[in-house]
Amino acid sequence: MEIRKGCEFFSNTKCEYYPCHKMSENEEINCLFCYCPLYFLNEKCGGNFIILKNGLKSCENCLIPHSAGGYKYINYKLLEINSKIH
Numbered sequence: 001m002e003i004r005k006g007c008e009f010f011s012n013t014k015c016e017y018y019p020c021h022k023m024s025e026n027e028e029i030n031c032l033f034c035y036c037p038l039y040f041l042n043e044k045c046g047g048n049f050i051i052l053k054n055g056l057k058s059c060e061n062c063l064i065p066h067s068a069g070g071y072k073y074i075n076y077k078l079l080e081i082n083s084k085i086h
Helices: 039-045 070-085
Strands: none
Touching: 039 070
């Protein structure tokens, strides 16, 4: 699968939740994945998450979906999962 250029990054600075994560001052937030498609992988997602006392996974400290390289990381991770299924 080829990753399409130009579809990898956008910021929605008008979103009521923007910024949704603490980023360094000069870093932009990529809003392409407002939610993380890898959430269902639990511990195998590769992100910086914690499990809360109630058992839910909190991705508050993870910036993979919002980083400049997040698009490629997520797509390759999904391809990896797909290849294991088929």
